[in-house]
Amino acid sequence: MALTGVGADTPQFVGFDNFVHIFRDGEFLNSLRVSLTYLVFSALIGQAGLGLLLALLMRRRNIVFKSILGAIIVAAWVIPDVVAGFVWSAFLAGGPQSVLDPGLLNTIFSTFGLPRHAWLQEAPMTMVVIANIWRGTAFSMLLYASALESIPQELLEASSIDGANIWASLRYIILPLIRGAIGTDLLLITLATLSDFTLVYVLTAGSNVNTELMTIYQYRQAFQFYQIGYGSAIALLIIAAGAILSLIYTRILRVDL
């Protein structure tokens, strides 16, 4: 189905043609690869990993430290996506020999005598991944922090009496006890990251094929090229990808959500 052109004059029921076409469409497969890379590095490794680490580090610290660090991290989560995008593009602005004023990062680099870079043009994927980690870590951290609170102190004390080091108590006590929270967190951030659009669109507009997420590809097909049917087919696949990953998490972690 299309809104303009031949397809609009004589709409036809094409059955699964759109889906068959999608899997032969190099650009879609590219966007699938980009989305999965973005998901693994920014959400699973970045947000969940860093969030857990921060939650562990903030346990039993003094209240002042906790609230200041917490406020900084949560601030990144509170601001709207579009604003976050502009903050990052201002932060990364400038480049070698550019006549424009350098952004904060390039200013810091030249203060230390390091070469400037056009960050968003030279390493777009790395930059959007870092931006998304910055943005989403707070959510995971809050979730893990509350799960950690619920672990009875006696268990940890008992294990340390039994001679368990920090890794052993993490591996055998903390992680199994917060399994439910891990499952919930992975599920929520996976779905959020797969459907992420704004942050990456503001930073690169998907202009570099290396940052063209499935959502951006779908948006372009549906609203730039007016191929509504094809765009909808891609949207269904994004949902399917999210559903499959959710099932995998619940299976691996054996949690009932």
Add this chain to the structure above:
Amino acid sequence: MKKPTRSTRLFSFIALLFCLVPLLQACGDTSTNGKGPVTITVAYQQFGPPPYHEEEWWKSAKTKIEAANPNIKVKLMPIIADEGSYYTKLDLMLRSNNPPDVVREDSFLVGSDVTAGYLAPMDSYLDKWPDYKAQWFDSMQKITTFNSKNYGVMDGTDVRAIWFNKDIFKKAGLPTDWQPKSWAEILSAAHTIKNKVPGVIPMNLYSGVPMDEASTMQGFEMLLYGTKDTLYNYQNSKWVSSSKGFKDALNFVKEVYNPSALLGPTNDIALSTTAGNTVSQQLIPQGKLAIDIDGSWMGGTWEPNGSTPWPQWKDTMGLAKMPTQNGEDPKYVTLSGGWAYSIAARSPHKDQAFEVIKNAFAKDLLGKYDIQTNGIAPRKDIVSLPEYSALPNFPFFTQLVDFTQFRPGFPAYPKISVQIDSAMQQVMNGKSADDAMSAFSQSVESIAGSDKTEKHP
């Protein structure tokens, strides 16, 4: 009494729905009963903060038309949406049974909507309207022509040319009445500026995927249309996926963005989606850019009510026509876009709809609109309006309309345009023009089909 079961409840719900139908009908439109005045609905986009020039224009047109034709009522239907959503809404309305009669569309999308069967050919009306044949530039008649039928009347247009900063030219020892006669002369001026005026970007040519259509139209097509080759062969309806002109144009881009002797802006500017604003609001007013191949609308940015007021712009910025590759006839090249009003194919009152268009497009009404919107007039006699010719550079731009060209407005174009941007970006990143062109050629074949493409030597 029995308690109502689920089925009786369902039944009464359905019965209630049926009762509501006449009520809904009562709210409907009853003006199509043949007698009395005919209402002609005019749909156009309205977005952002006022002033709304379309509205002003159509309000004065409405007063005039309704006074002269007691049988016609004009109803304005501003569609409040950004450009993308405007077309989505408009296309949905055009395929409904009660479409607006007169619609405004980007001339460039007329082709797609003709293919979709939304628009009615206007030739039988236009042939009987002497003003149209005499006053609309041939190029402005051709731009709305699709499969040799005319589907619209242009309300204004734009052209592209070379803007240059006379102060920088003076410093570089170049003439301030500069008019290059070939591509080589543009590049040599840029090289001179690079050597003599440090800290200035010698030239800007929009290029690469982030700038999207600006790269294709202000950048690549201004080059390609100045070669012997073209993008679309209208004779046999095939896309030209490979040609010498295409390669030469890519090589021009390559020279502008050659990192060892960079003439264009650095990557952080050129490959960002905000390059257009950076150029018009920062680089040019701050005197950091010498040559800019850009649109006629640039001056509007620097006027007192524009986004970056810059009082000195009229003295600082010179204009030159874009030359063809080696100065071949017609010596200069430019491209135009612009919007047109068309009649919906499903409109039941096409005669009256045309009457409305004809009256609204009278010299004084359209002229006022073009002056307010900073648009280049598609009607030759508007130039004789003193307010129009007093606008800075407008006589210059209007003279370009005579030989202007336009983009092939077919459904495949937006996708092919992205492929052109991508080929430009590849040569910017060091790929050879040959490789970039063969990648382009493959993509066009998969978009348009290999039977709809051809290669020129």
